[in-house]
Amino acid sequence: MAIKLSNQSIEQLSSKVKTPNYSRDSLSAGIIHIGIGNFHRAHQAMYMHKLFNKGKALDWGIRGAGIKSYDAVMRTKLQQQDWLTTVVELDSNNLTADISASMIDFIENDGPSLMTALARANIRIVSLTITEGGYFMDGETGDFDLTHPDIQADINDIEHALTVFGLIIHSLQYRREHNIAPFTVLSCDNIPHNGDVAKRAVLEMARVLDKDLASWIESNVSFPNSMVDCITPATSQEERKRLTELFDIEDQAPVFCEPFRQWVLEDNFVNGRPPLEDVGVEFVDDVAPYELMKLRVLNGGHASIAYPGALLGISFVHEVMNTPLIRAYFKKLVTEEIIATLPAVPGVNFDDYISIIETRFSNPEVRDTVSRLCQDASNRLPKFIFPIITANLEHGKGCKGLALVVALWSHLCFISSDNTSGIVLDDPQADRLMKQARLAKSDPAVFLQMKDVFGVISDSDIFKQHFTFWSTMLGKSDPQNTLKYYTSNKY
Structure with a gap:
């Protein structure tokens, strides 16, 4: 007893x-x-x-x-x-x-x-x-x-x-x-x-x-x-x-x-x-570099794996991270485009920090859900992903992988608009997002016209180009092949 x-x-x-x-x-x-x-x-x-x-x-x-x-x-x-x-x-x-x-x-x-x-x-x-x-x-x-x-x-x-x-x-x-x-x-x-x-x-x-x-x-x-x-x-x-x-x-x-x-x-x-x-x-003396590292690698990392995980029908975060294709995509994205925006953080080796994050996300005992990570994306992405895109654009650095994150989210919004998909969009702007995703089917850049959501990145021709490329590929193929294309460095 x-x-x-x-x-x-x-x-x-x-x-x-x-x-x-x-x-x-x-x-x-x-x-x-x-x-x-x-x-x-x-x-x-x-x-x-x-x-x-x-x-x-x-x-x-x-x-x-x-x-x-x-x-x-x-x-x-x-x-x-x-x-x-x-x-x-x-x-x-x-x-x-x-x-x-x-x-x-x-x-x-x-x-x-x-x-x-x-x-x-x-x-x-x-x-x-x-x-x-x-x-x-x-x-x-x-x-x-x-x-x-x-x-x-x-x-x-x-x-x-x-x-x-x-x-x-x-x-x-x-x-x-x-x-x-x-x-x-x-x-x-x-x-x-x-x-x-x-x-x-x-x-x-x-x-x-x-x-x-x-x-x-x-x-x-x-x-x-x-x-x-x-x-x-x-x-x-x-x-x-x-x-x-x-x-x-x-x-x-x-x-x-x-x-x-x-x-x-x-x-x-x-x-x-x-x-x-x-x-x-x-x-x-200054917490800011540590905060920025956490926001971009941990919170940004969560957002990055949430949408491919949902599109592949995976329920738990550890299952997403233990999917080799998504893990390779995550590692490439964080290493090439997220860490690149961070200043040096005293006492921190970024490779070690990424490994720690991978281990944490892979922990099967935590049983964190993909559905939780997908919640409220219209508020979370402007906090955790869009500032990274803006920073890269301002410094002439790449944002192909980050554009893929946004394209995967847009694709999830489109798939969710089909009542037979079994995917429910848990977002305060769900109806608007699904409608915009349908309108963007023939011209992906239409999805970026929600200025209150996307802010300045919607004005970037470079970002639009990358987003359109990935959105078109997702429309013609599927998330697995799109992720494979990204991780193979063909684009």
Whole structure:
């Protein structure tokens, strides 16, 4: 019978399970983390867990927090098991389970409780995983949306703030008035320049409330940028069942993640920090090169293999990467056209990084789906592929392979318009994309006329030429032969 996870039951767990070698009674809070989802528990919380296992930084325990209804659900689940989490690393050769105890409690899911906690002097870092939507960015400009009703509500009644940024501003105001040192705001969300984005949100909101407070925050609070990486699938009943079968543990909210984990941080903390470099975190002066590398190789790589995978009827990402033809296409594309756009990254060998990405994508235990990678392409491609094309065009470099990525997407849109194909286009602009793909059947360049999607690359004659070539070949032949033609260097 499975053992229900709790402080008392840790001693009873199987020897296959790694358990903390530190006493939770020895931990005290130094961090409040807002947004206790799977990614935080697989990533930041695990780095802290590893640090505590070394007997270090025991005054940097994590207090969980959240303001959304789903945060309350997570709090209830974790409370039943004394805030413990089972983290299963999906190594393709050997699955391991580790009981993480780095979170010492979870603040009540309401504004006043979080306000009180944020005001305490022992809290020196407030970290965030609140998703891109939690930053209130305007969808078109990327600017902070001061007009959002939730932001306006906080501005009009900051004493009862309900947004993350309203709560942060209120607590910093309290700290300033009571001569309590401020904290560092540390975004751990997977968005470029995440610290700058958080800083802009706090400062713009604070300026409306109190310009002097805003100036004090700008001078005294730090918002380091960070790059985070760890593929962490959603947890379903299947994972909970698997945990029971493999490790005899009953956990209400286990986390399954890949064994790879990376965190690159700007060393800019106003009130101290734990020595995370002792557990593999990289502290650098500038995160931007690392962010760009990840966005273009990992995210761009995902987009590159998604569409041929879908067209070939493949369900899982590891199956796509273990298809020799697609793997050869991926390697050629990344090596010749994606890496070419990157500046040197300190301490990184690009060949080694590509090999790591190939290994990660090939991991059968992660079971990431092709359908997930294909979602929302009209928003993802402008973020992950089109900037690479633009960079290559600006520097006179090739974009034949990148044009093939876009042609494969266009072909997928066309195939999806046939109800008998069995392929469903999961995109907010699906109807428009399918219609445009049909119109482009005789003249592929018509697909590029969606200026709001393609931007400046639709004006490039070079890109149009390559896109038209591949689209014509896909129309006359099939994806396999087109990929073979590309990998054979005939074009």
